[in-house]
Amino acid sequence: MPEIEELDDNEIADVESDDDLSGYDDSDAESIQSTVTTAKTQKSPHDIKFTKVTLTEEDMNISSEEDRPDLPKPLRKKKKPLDSDMTKCFFLKAEDVGGIYDCSNGKKHARKKLLKNGHGFMNPQPGWELELKYVAKLAYGGPTLDATYEHTPRNFKLGEGIFCEGIETILGTMLEGEHVIAQVRPPLAYGRGGNKELGVPPLTTVEYDMTLVTVTEITVWPDGKIKRRCIERSYWAGTVDKGADVTAEWSGVVLSTGHQIEERRVRFIAGDDAMPPFWDKAVRGFMGEGEIAELTLHPDMAFGEKGDPKLGIPPNAELFLTVKVLNWISIEDISPKRNGIAIKRTLSRGKNSEPPYPEYEVTIKYDIYSSKGEKMANRDMFTFRIGSMLERAARAMRLMCAGAMVDKAMEHLLVGTKSDGSEDGKAPGERNGMLVGQRCQLTMKKAYCGGSEDELMMDVTLLESTSICFAPNCDDKVKVRVVSEPEDADQQRYVSNEATVSLKYRVRKAQDGHILEEVWDEPFEFVQGKGMIMQCIDEGCKWMRKGGSYLITSPAEN
Numbered sequence: 001m002p003e004i005e006e007l008d009d010n011e012i013a014d015v016e017s018d019d020d021l022s023g024y025d026d027s028d029a030e031s032i033q034s035t036v037t038t039a040k041t042q043k044s045p046h047d048i049k050f051t052k053v054t055l056t057e058e059d060m061n062i063s064s065e066e067d068r069p070d071l072p073k074p075l076r077k078k079k080k081p082l083d084s085d086m087t088k089c090f091f092l093k094a095e096d097v098g099g100i101y102d103c104s105n106g107k108k109h110a111r112k113k114l115l116k117n118g119h120g121f122m123n124p125q126p127g128w129e130l131e132l133k134y135v136a137k138l139a140y141g142g143p144t145l146d147a148t149y150e151h152t153p154r155n156f157k158l159g160e161g162i163f164c165e166g167i168e169t170i171l172g173t174m175l176e177g178e179h180v181i182a183q184v185r186p187p188l189a190y191g192r193g194g195n196k197e198l199g200v201p202p203l204t205t206v207e208y209d210m211t212l213v214t215v216t217e218i219t220v221w222p223d224g225k226i227k228r229r230c231i232e233r234s235y236w237a238g239t240v241d242k243g244a245d246v247t248a249e250w251s252g253v254v255l256s257t258g259h260q261i262e263e264r265r266v267r268f269i270a271g272d273d274a275m276p277p278f279w280d281k282a283v284r285g286f287m288g289e290g291e292i293a294e295l296t297l298h299p300d301m302a303f304g305e306k307g308d309p310k311l312g313i314p315p316n317a318e319l320f321l322t323v324k325v326l327n328w329i330s331i332e333d334i335s336p337k338r339n340g341i342a343i344k345r346t347l348s349r350g351k352n353s354e355p356p357y358p359e360y361e362v363t364i365k366y367d368i369y370s371s372k373g374e375k376m377a378n379r380d381m382f383t384f385r386i387g388s389m390l391e392r393a394a395r396a397m398r399l400m401c402a403g404a405m406v407d408k409a410m411e412h413l414l415v416g417t418k419s420d421g422s423e424d425g426k427a428p429g430e431r432n433g434m435l436v437g438q439r440c441q442l443t444m445k446k447a448y449c450g451g452s453e454d455e456l457m458m459d460v461t462l463l464e465s466t467s468i469c470f471a472p473n474c475d476d477k478v479k480v481r482v483v484s485e486p487e488d489a490d491q492q493r494y495v496s497n498e499a500t501v502s503l504k505y506r507v508r509k510a511q512d513g514h515i516l517e518e519v520w521d522e523p524f525e526f527v528q529g530k531g532m533i534m535q536c537i538d539e540g541c542k543w544m545r546k547g548g549s550y551l552i553t554s555p556a557e558n
């Protein structure tokens with residue numbers, strides 16, 4: 001069994017307690033590092049400079065939000081209700097192996113050393129079933145207390161009191177497959193009384209070498225009429241929403257008689273009142289594509305007073321079912337008045353990103369069909385800027401589609417509209433646009449897109465989406481294109497006014513790619529807004545974040 005040395009207070013990283021953040025505000029200095037790379041640029045008939053910048057090592061003196069009216073509201077650093085180490089310990093990654101993490105909100109009473117990171121996205125909750133391999137002993141080289149489940153996992157429900165409070169706290173931060181050495185001090189172990197049955201003396205720290213083998217989600221509805229046990233989680237983000245076209249398989253048993261209900265396939269529209277209630281109550285909003293669950297159902301949630309003679313289900317029968325969602329197609333009315341003239345069907349879901357905004361550069365694949373199924377227009381790869389599609393491209397598209405404004409319909413489909421919170425499963429302000437990798441079909445009536453055809457169908461796949469922003473104080477002449485950004489970009493601030501920035505860059509002439517200026521071997525350090533570097537980089541860097549790679553397009557005068 002791997003050994004763990006005594007966990008020194010100095011080894012517990014970051015913030016020790018909430019008090020450490022007292023008095024912190026956005027004007028406090030923050031150190032961030034950055035670097036810069038560049039890439040090839042295409043020739044242009046105009047005298048424009050192309051500069052690609054990548055921030056990877058930068059020192060920024062963060063100023064207040066009031067200094068940034070030209071940028072979107074940055075993320076604030078607030079006083080945190082949880083210790084920063086506590087927040088991190090829920091979803092540890094491979095690079096965190098070997099680290100020691102406090103799981104007791106800064107009190108250091110329950111800590112874990114990561115030996116192997118887990119997988120998935122679900123931390124155990126009270127009432128969930130767990131399988132755990134472990135060896136318990138007294139800390140700091142003490143004797144073994146329990147090695148019964150070193151090789152064969154123990155099955156139990158979290159929160160039943162089988163383990164001391166500290167171990168259950170640590171289990172609640174783990175992922176399936178995670179292997180840790182957990183150390184729990186007396187306040188969250190067995191306190192002043194110890195535990196004679198286990199052989200734990202008073203005021204003694206205990207240590208567990210444990211691996212969380214499986215996590216099984218258990219959900220019981222408040223009225224107790226549905227109990228759901230998740231057997232296999234969805235491999236797609238998102239759950240079945242209202243109005244979706246769902247295909248599922250199910251089988252089960254009548255608990256009172258033992259009658260077996262053979263496996264069968266069913267297709268239905270989520271929210272259809274003609275279906276037994278459990279499809280709406282336990283599947284819609286809870287299960288995703290590929291997910292398998294066991295349901296224990298009260299008669300009110302199953303086939304009720306009538307039962308189903310064809311299936312051998314008597315009246316008022318309690319059922320135990322196994323349900324698998326094979327697939328579901330989201331169906332949504334995206335017309336302005338929700339009057340059925342523009343129906344969107346999501347055939348495949350995309351990445352967990354956000355839909356594009358106006359002025360984003362997108363690459364799509366599309367096919368447009370008439371009401372008779374005849375293909376009217378198609379492109380395997382079409383790149384344009386939302387809201388700024390070339391007039392000749394838009395005109396050609398309309399001509400091929402009987403005068404219909406399919407270009408505007410395409411942009412509406414990609415960007416989407418904001419929800420007011422009344423739609424099922426959508427938060428206020430959430431947009432229903434497309435994600436990268438997503439494929440959708442839009443069926444459009446003449447009243448929506450115009451033209452001479454009564455109805456058109458557009459099949460669109462979003463291949464790429466790239467943010468393009470205008471640098472402030474440059475009269476919309478300097479454009480900053482995001483080439484790449486780190487995974488945690490949303491958690492980072494943009495470069496602020498008068499920040500100290502360190503970067504590498506190349507400047508090329510648009511016509512022939514000739515390098516006009518290059519700072520590449522060693523980063524160049526400057527203070528933003530002090531005129532120490534050309535204006536396009538000085539102002540363009542305000543749209544940049546640590547670890548990102550950017551391409552700046554600028555007229556010669558900037």
